[in-house]
Amino acid sequence: MLTIIAYVSGILGIIASIIEILQFLKILTTKHKVIILAIAFVASITCFSLWYIIDTRAEDKRIEELKEKFIKNDAKTTADAIIISGWEESGDYIGYLAQITGFYSRHKDKYSIEYKTYHKQLESWMSFFETSRNNGTFYQGYSSEISELRGLVQSGLDNLEQISNEEK
Incomplete structure (x- = not known):
C-alpha cells in the first residue's frame, strides 16, 4: 500500500x-x-x-531461474550421494533407488512421470525382497534380479547427472 x-x-x-x-x-x-x-x-x-x-x-x-538452479543442485547432491563401487548388496541398491525416487518426489511438479515410474519400481522391488525374505528364499538365485535393479539404479543415476549438467 x-x-x-x-x-x-x-x-x-x-x-x-x-x-x-x-x-x-x-x-x-x-x-x-x-x-x-x-x-x-x-x-x-x-x-x-x-x-x-x-x-x-x-x-x-x-x-x-532460481528453481532451475535449485533442481540442478539437488540432482547433483543426490547423484553424488550414490556411489556404485561394485560391492553393493541388494539393500544398497534399494537405498539408492529410494534416493532417486526422493529426488523426483521433491520435484513432482516438473518430473511427475519420472516420479510415478520410480515410485512404482521402488514399491515393486521392496515387495519382491520382502516376499523373498518372508519365504526364506532371500539371496538364492537372484543374481539376475539384482542385475536388473543395478541397471535401474545406474539409469536413474545417469538421469540425475544429466539433469545436474543440463544447460538452459
Whole structure:
C-alpha cells in the first residue's frame, strides 16, 4: 500500500511540475491546465502500468531461474550421494533407488512421470525382497534380479547427472 502511495505522490508531483513550468512560461490558460493535467495523469498511469508489468515478468523469470538452479543442485547432491563401487548388496541398491525416487518426489511438479515410474519400481522391488525374505528364499538365485535393479539404479543415476549438467 505504501508503494502505491509513493508512486501516486510521484506522479502527482510530476504533473504539478509540468503545470507550473508551463504556467510560469505563460503558455497555460485554465482550459489548457485541465487538458494537460488529464494527459499527464493518463501518461503517468500508463508508464507505471507498463513498468509494473515488465517488473513482474522479470521477477517471474528470476524465480524460474532460481528453481532451475535449485533442481540442478539437488540432482547433483543426490547423484553424488550414490556411489556404485561394485560391492553393493541388494539393500544398497534399494537405498539408492529410494534416493532417486526422493529426488523426483521433491520435484513432482516438473518430473511427475519420472516420479510415478520410480515410485512404482521402488514399491515393486521392496515387495519382491520382502516376499523373498518372508519365504526364506532371500539371496538364492537372484543374481539376475539384482542385475536388473543395478541397471535401474545406474539409469536413474545417469538421469540425475544429466539433469545436474543440463544447460538452459
